[in-house]
Amino acid sequence: MAAGERLFVKVTRDSLPQVKDKYPFLYLERGRLEIDDSSIKWIDCDNNVVPLPVATLNALLLGPGTTITHDAVKTATAANCSVCWVGEDSLLFYAAGFLPTADTRNLKQQIELAADPEKSVEVAKRMFARRFPNAQLDGKSLKEMMGMEGHRVRALYKEKAEKYQVGWKGRKFVPGKFETSDITNRILTSSNAALYGILCSGVHSMGYSPHIGFIHSGSPLPFIYDLADLYKEHLCIDLAFMLTRDLAGRYNKQKVAAAFRERVIKMDFLARLADDINEVLGVKRARSSRK
Incomplete structure (x- = not known):
């Protein structure tokens, strides 16, 4: 490569x-x-x-x-x-x-935001506002905003399928049975996993916890899944339908990984992640170094 x-x-x-x-x-x-x-x-x-x-x-x-x-x-x-x-x-x-001497300021702030029901919903609203820039979210409950997101993603799948002229029967993921999925779902699963990997590394390096989320709960990495939804449209969903068309029915791990890397590099994802996290958490400036 x-x-x-x-x-x-x-x-x-x-x-x-x-x-x-x-x-x-x-x-x-x-x-x-x-x-x-x-x-x-x-x-x-x-x-x-x-x-x-x-x-x-x-x-x-x-x-x-x-x-x-x-x-x-x-x-x-x-x-x-x-x-x-x-x-x-x-x-x-x-x-x-994990370091016994690590700076816990970012982690403490994350916990304080998540533990306060009003502040937690405000963080969630900032995350949803990134995906619904013209929507009126004031007064919306977390459940209502999650419902809006579900409709948006389903519509997005349909839109991309039509754009790239790809057949689509819905999102299906069965743990341990990757090979049984259709090619679009396989690309979605692998690109999602790649996105989670980058986010886990970035979140850990900035002193936040992957386990304290604001939208997702009851899953291993709720904060990672919260953040991933900010980027999936371009890095995973559009990529999956484009590659389904280009790969002509034959899943190719190397081509999927190369295409994902290309998009990550082009959008300078690693450089913008810290700013995005601080924006959705309402932090004025990053505490990106441990002292």
């Missing part, structure tokens, strides 16, 4: 963020993290050695082919740099390490 088609650039001494940048996260793949004196060094698959400024990072995202020593984990956590294990380009999220 060409460098321009990847979400993240190769880590070198020249591409590392400077101390002044307050970088939210660094993605690494196919290499090893070790200790060099009291700092962490990255040894890539070509044996290039790059010292990492973990004190200036919120999180290390470890992709395929990475290993990390026990001492490297200790050093990262001592610098308040969390560690997440992800798929290639962070398109899947597997696990995260």
